[in-house]
Amino acid sequence: MERKKILTVALSICIVLSLVTLAFMTACPSPAPPAEKTLKIGALLSVSGWYSVIDALEAAEVQAVAEYINDEGGITIDGQKYQIELVIEDCKSTFEGITAAANRLVYDKGVKFVVGPTAFFSTASSPIFEQNKILHVSGYSTAQPGELDTSTPYGFIGHNCSVADCIAGIKAIKEEFPDVKKVAIAIPDDGSIPYLIPKVKRALELQGYTVVGDTIGHPNEMEDFSPIAAKLNAIEDADAYLHINGAPPHLGNVLKGLRELGNNKPYITTSLVSCHVIAAIAGTGGATKAISLGITPHAPGNPPQLDAICDKLGTQYEEQGVIYLMTGNSLWVLAQVIEAAQNLDPTVVKEKWESMDTVETLFGTGILSGDETYGIQNHAIGHPMPYQKLMGGEVSFGGWVDVGAIP
Amino acid sequence: MELAVQTLTNVLIFSAMYILAALGFAFLFNMLRILNFAHGAIYMIGGYVGYLFIVGMGFNQWVALLLATLIVAAFGVFLEKFCFRPFVGDFNRTIMICIAIAVILQTTVNIMVGTKMMAIPTFVEGVFRAGPASISYERIVTFAIGAALLGLITWFVNRTKWGQQMQAIAQDREGASLQGINVHRISALAFALGCGLAAVAGCLLGAYLRLSPFMGDLMLIKVLIIVMLAGIGSINGILIAGLILGSLNAVLPVLLSGAASDAIIIAIVVVLLLIRPQGFFGYEVEI
Numbered sequence: 269m270e271r272k273k274i275l276t277v278a279l280s281i282c283i284v285l286s287l288v289t290l291a292f293m294t295a296c297p298s299p300a301p302p303a304e305k306t307l308k309i310g311a312l313l314s315v316s317g318w319y320s321v322i323d324a325l326e327a328a329e330v331q332a333v334a335e336y337i338n339d340e341g342g343i344t345i346d347g348q349k350y351q352i353e354l355v356i357e358d359c360k361s362t363f364e365g366i367t368a369a370a371n372r373l374v375y376d377k378g379v380k381f382v383v384g385p386t387a388f389f390s391t392a393s394s395p396i397f398e399q400n401k402i403l404h405v406s407g408y409s410t411a412q413p414g415e416l417d418t419s420t421p422y423g424f425i426g427h428n429c430s431v432a433d434c435i436a437g438i439k440a441i442k443e444e445f446p447d448v449k450k451v452a453i454a455i456p457d458d459g460s461i462p463y464l465i466p467k468v469k470r471a472l473e474l475q476g477y478t479v480v481g482d483t484i485g486h487p488n489e490m491e492d493f494s495p496i497a498a499k500l501n502a503i504e505d506a507d508a509y510l511h512i513n514g515a516p517p518h519l520g521n522v523l524k525g526l527r528e529l530g531n532n533k534p535y536i537t538t539s540l541v542s543c544h545v546i547a548a549i550a551g552t553g554g555a556t557k558a559i560s561l562g563i564t565p566h567a568p569g570n571p572p573q574l575d576a577i578c579d580k581l582g583t584q585y586e587e588q589g590v591i592y593l594m595t596g597n598s599l600w601v602l603a604q605v606i607e608a609a610q611n612l613d614p615t616v617v618k619e620k621w622e623s624m625d626t627v628e629t630l631f632g633t634g635i636l637s638g639d640e641t642y643g644i645q646n647h648a649i650g651h652p653m654p655y656q657k658l659m660g661g662e663v664s665f666g667g668w669v670d671v672g673a674i675p
Numbered sequence: 676m677e678l679a680v681q682t683l684t685n686v687l688i689f690s691a692m693y694i695l696a697a698l699g700f701a702f703l704f705n706m707l708r709i710l711n712f713a714h715g716a717i718y719m720i721g722g723y724v725g726y727l728f729i730v731g732m733g734f735n736q737w738v739a740l741l742l743a744t745l746i747v748a749a750f751g752v753f754l755e756k757f758c759f760r761p762f763v764g765d766f767n768r769t770i771m772i773c774i775a776i777a778v779i780l781q782t783t784v785n786i787m788v789g790t791k792m793m794a795i796p797t798f799v800e801g802v803f804r805a806g807p808a809s810i811s812y813e814r815i816v817t818f819a820i821g822a823a824l825l826g827l828i829t830w831f832v833n834r835t836k837w838g839q840q841m842q843a844i845a846q847d848r849e850g851a852s853l854q855g856i857n858v859h860r861i862s863a864l865a866f867a868l869g870c871g872l873a874a875v876a877g878c879l880l881g882a883y884l885r886l887s888p889f890m891g892d893l894m895l896i897k898v899l900i901i902v903m904l905a906g907i908g909s910i911n912g913i914l915i916a917g918l919i920l921g922s923l924n925a926v927l928p929v930l931l932s933g934a935a936s937d938a939i940i941i942a943i944v945v946v947l948l949l950i951r952p953q954g955f956f957g958y959e960v961e962i
Contacts, residue, residue: 316785317889318889318892320785320889321792321887324785324789457932457933457934457935458934461933482932483932484932485932485933485934486928486933486934487928487933487934487936487937488934489893489937490893490924490928491692491880491884491893491894491897491924492685492688492689492692492883492884492924494681494685494688494925495682495685495924495925495926495928495929496928498678498681498682498685498929499678499928499929501677501678501681502677502678516792516885517792517884517885517887520792520794520885521885528802528809528810528811529681529809530802530804530809545791545792548792548793548794549792549794549885551794551796551797552796552797552800553797553800553801553802553811587789587791588789588791589791
């Protein structure tokens with residue numbers, strides 16, 4: 269009887285202790301990982317109209333970069349992870365389209381960060397973003413007023429711009445055509461000539477080159493660029509031709525025109541158009557002695573993140589022959605800076621960006637600079653750039669050139 | 676000197692290029708009084724069909740040119756029967772149909788092929804050089820075909836039974852029908868010819884220039900200018916108008932820098948039309 273009592277008491281104590289322990293455990297759960305949130309980033313790209321020849325591919329590329337960043341954990345701020353939600357708006361290759369798309373991003377979608385549009389298109393979107401303190405990162409600049417200057421304190425360039433690409437093109441000339449001393453210039457007349465050409469000429473002179481002949485400006489849209497080729501050919505003093513910016517139709521047709529005239533001087537474009545695309549337009553007879561700043565996947569010296577993005581793009585390079593990554597690189601840089609700032613307030617991110625000296629890009633370490641060129645501190649970037657060679661119809665990887673700091 | 680010679684060469688080549696592109700549009704406009712704003716898109720489709728046969732299926736280029744012409748001509752018959760015939764005499768609806776066709780074709784190609792820059796492999800390799808002049812055989816062939824087609828169309832319109840029936844329809848559709856002319860059949864033939872000519876231009880210029888889903892947009896503007904300058908009812912006027920436009924487009928970019936040449940060309944055309952609104956060789960008519 270006594271033994272039974274003792275056993276009963278002991279069992280009761282065990283049951284009570286178990287219940288108390290269970291209650292304690294459920295009342296104080298172990299901390300679960302914080303749920304991921306999303307960060308909406310807008311993207312202005314012309315996926316229709318004449319500029320879609322570039323931006324349709326850029327749309328796929330920027331999505332690939334967003335996916336890559338998300339796969340790597342997204343953007344982490346104060347322990348909270350953010351997955352990028354890309355909101356792409358079609359600019360329709362017109363200024364009206366850009367304005368409408370920018371308004372949609374700001375007022376309908378409520379984004380605080382935007383990548384794109386590229387080049388002179390940003391003059392249409394910058395006023396809307398500046399007014400609303402939206403941090404916007406363009407993939408390219410043609411150095412026109414309103415693209416990137418003191419009127420765009422919230423504007424940045426996330427990729428080499430036309431000045432930086434000119435420096436890259438010039439360094440590529442030195443590598444491949446060391447005998448070249450005099451250069452003639454062609455450029456699309458998109459309004460950038462008065463602003464860009466003085467900077468380009470200065471960059472050429474600093475590298476020891478002489479500019480000969482008048483700058484040959486041409487319309488963006490022409491069926492046949494033979495007159496432009498004829499004008500370039502008429503500059504007999506030139507050792508080589510430097511075609512600044514330019515879309516695929518300009519480059520392929522001018523090169524074709526030059527070769528048809530029997531002119532075999534080197535032709536260098538500072539555009540990011542791949543030599544494959546230029547060759548496709550120039551034809552077998554015209555596709556020779558040319559250089560472009562095109563990306564070659566898995567080339568020697570490619571940073572791992574660049575190759576990873578190229579892999580993510582699947583068969584784009586094989587099918588289209590080109591990868592641009594202007595807007596994609598801008599998104600990558602933006603993500604780096606947001607994480608460095610540890611804040612989602614565009615003003616805080618802006619101030620952090622301006623205080624940084626370098627930032628990692630898809631192409632390697634970029635130097636934040638451009639104070640003299642753009643009149644605003646650290647809003648531009650100079651990073652290494654690969655180039656391609658087109659010789660006898662064959663495209664090959666040329667090498668890497670380091671742009672350094674933009675003046 | 677070399678620049679001057681080359682510019683003169685470009686004048687002839689540009690003229691032939693624009694005449695070739697304008698023939699189909701002018702034919703339909705003069706014969707059926709239809710402003711086919713889908714002409715640029717049909718021209719583009721002709722180029723891509725040619726590319727498909729040449730690069731995709733490995734056909735000989737000239738065979739591919741013929742096949743592309745026949746296929747696009749058949750497409751023209753389809754367009755006439757189902758898109759234009761129901762709206763004969765209704766100018767506004769015809770314009771809307773043309774725009775719809777153009778958008779559908781462009782968007783379809785844009786989605787299926789993408790915006791990749793392509794060019795049809797050259798029809799004739801090599802460059803002809805004579806002193807300071809250099810001209811590729813491809814451009815010579817384009818010029819020759821353009822000139823031949825212009826002559827052929829002029830002969831067809833003026834000397835054949837079908838051409839005369841088309842002129843009768845253009846003058847008075849109802850009257851032509853009362854005279855026993857099968858208006859639908861002749862209209863279908865006109866569309867087939869007009870679209871076929873667009874396809875020839877698309878293939879040849881797709882080799883010489885480039886292919887893109889938007890290649891027809893810019894060309895359509897040039898085609899409209901030529902047809903307006905030539906005037907309604909004049910196929911021969913296409914030659915003169917083509918020469919004028921070709922000269923302006925070949926010379927002004929050489930003399931001027933940048934995009935100013937485009938604006939000046941349009942301004943000159945506007946002045947010419949103000950002086951002679953019916954065009955150089957046409958007559959005024961209500962559409």
